[in-house]
Amino acid sequence: MMNSARSCLLSLVSRKQLTRSRGVKHWIDGKPRRKHPVNPEIEDRLPVNKYISEGTRPDNRVYTWGYAELGALGNRNLLRPKNGKKPYTYLHRPMRLWFAELNKVTDVACGYGFTVMAVNRPDYKLFGCGLNTSSQIGQQEARAGHPLERVTSPVPITIPVDDPSIKVTAVACGRSHTSFVTSDGAAYTLGNNAYGQCGRQVLEREDYSSNATVHRVPVDRPVRTVTCGQDHTMFVTECGRVYCCGWGADGQLGSGAFDSRWQALPAGGDLEGERVVKVACSADCVLAVSESGDVFGWGNSEYAQFASVTEEQQLNVPRRLPLGVGKVTDVASAGTMCAVLNAYIVFADRGEVYVWGYGMLGKGPELDVSKEPSLIPPTLLGRNDFSPDNTPVSVVSGLYHLSVTTSGGDLFTWGHNRHGALGLGHTEDRLFPLRVSIPARVTKVACGVDHMAALCREYI
Known part of the structure; x- marks a missing residue:
């Protein structure tokens, strides 16, 4: 009871x-x-509130893969795994980056062993991870006076921008320096400045590991985008002019000389009067495309990149390249290979990728040298009877490999597969384009020497 x-x-x-x-x-x-x-x-007429943050939007995904030991993939667990597992030397398949689940990443760039991401936040607008021997991802210290030479997960980069409404709109990385552009048209650089690639005066015996100077480059017109070569930087202004600074021994500054300089000055030659919309360079061979669809080139031509206009191995002034492929919308320049994408025209067989130069050009073992643009068959890049509208929309290159992104959000890679940089699940080189398995729609790709990053959207 x-x-x-x-x-x-x-x-x-x-x-x-x-x-x-x-x-x-x-x-x-x-x-x-x-x-x-x-x-x-x-009750049926009452509103239903659904709460979602900016960090969990469907278009907020970043995947990384390739060489992992330097921390450029942004995943600390790869280098310090739990349960007694061995650290990863490389990752040959794309892995979803946790950082993008908490931050809205708007742009991404890959340097030589490091990665930089632009983020839409009111406080920190730039994050980086990986190799930091020249402070290319800012001043990162374990304690005062002890700078970190390697950062294994994304950390904020302090930049001289106090207005929370100003955003970082473009970012680029070279061998050991970083450059970015803000929404007010200003251009900034940080990292190694041994050749003046940061757009500031070269100081003898400067210690870059402990001097994370973020320098605003004095360009007399608002800058829209930036591209970094190996040791030089190119700024494209809103009016379409190209300003260059840094290493120029191969003529990659387009100044008519073979000298290096720290002042960012406009490139001349056939670019006079043209409105450039994009510049591409992974090493010292530069390609540019104008608003009218013409292609211009300057810099290193040791592998016949500019055989259509010169027999010399260096070209120190921009020249219009008579490629004969129609109106071009995008360009890519690797260490020895070049690629262009022409405009997609309805009811016409366009939207095609052409390659030339020397190396694994993407057409098998029978073609490793070409002085003229050679068409990659559209079927190798995803266009077939089941997806006839799946056409290439961008081409991007690393130092030893090339990639193509299609309108369907597919990514194709080929070339030298150093440390699994192609993301194909192995480390073997590939002579033909193959599709990378990513469970998302790829919108932008960044290529380093031996790693890659992809900015993606969800399928739904």
């Missing part, structure tokens, strides 16, 4: 606790009644 009474008492206590936790005022006929009941006649 006492046990039964005790059970009833416990039941009453738990019922009262449940009532308080649910905001119930009292009980009627053994049923709880809420203090503010919902009118059943208007």
Whole structure:
């Protein structure tokens, strides 16, 4: 009897606790009644609130793969795995980066062993990870006076921008320096400045590991985008002019000379009067495409990149390249290979990728040298009877490999597969384009020497 009474008492206590936790005022006929009941006649018409943050939007995905030991993939668990597993030397398949789940990444760039991401946040606008021997991802210290030469997960880069409304709109990385552009048209650089690639005066014996100077480059017109070669930097202004600074021994500054300089000055030659929309360079061979679809080139031509206009191995002034492939919308320049994408025209067989130069050009072992643009068959890049509208929309190159992104969000890679940089699940070189398995729609790709990063959207 006492046990039964005790059970009833416990039941009453738990019922009262449940009532308080649910905001119930009292009980009627053994049923709880809420203090503010919902009118059943208007219940269906009440709004349904769904809460979602900017960091969990469907278009907020970043995947990384390739060489992992320097931390450029942004995943600390690869270098310090749990459960006694061995650290990863490389990752030959794309892995979803946790950092992008908490931050809205708007742009990404890969340097030589490091990665930099632009983020839409009011406080920190730039993050980086990986190799930091020249402070190319800012001043990162374990403690005062002890700079970190390697950072294994994304950390904020302090930049001289105080206005929270100003955003980083473009970012680029070279061998050991970084450059970015803000929404107010300003261009900044940081990292190694041994050749003036940061757009500031070269200081003898400057210690870059402990001097994370973020320098605003004095360009006399608003800058729209930036591209970094190996040791030089190119700024494209809103009016379409190209300003260059840094290493120029191969003519990659387009100044008519073979000298290096720290001042960012406009390239001349055939670019005079042209509105450039994009510049591409992974080493010292530069390609540019104008608003009208013409292609221009300057810099290193040791592998016949500019055989259509010169027999010399260096070209120190921009020249219009008579490629004969129609209107061009995108360009890519690797260490020894070049690629262009022409415009897609409805009811015409366009939207095609052409390659030339020396190396694994993407057409098998029979073609490793070409002085003229050679068409990659569209079927190798995803266009077939099942997806006839799947056409290439961009081409991007690393130092030893090339990649193509299609309108369907597919990514194709080929070339030298150093440390699994192609993302194909192995480390073997590939002579033909192959599709990278990413469970998302690829919108932008960044290529380093031996790693890659992809900015993606969800399929739904």
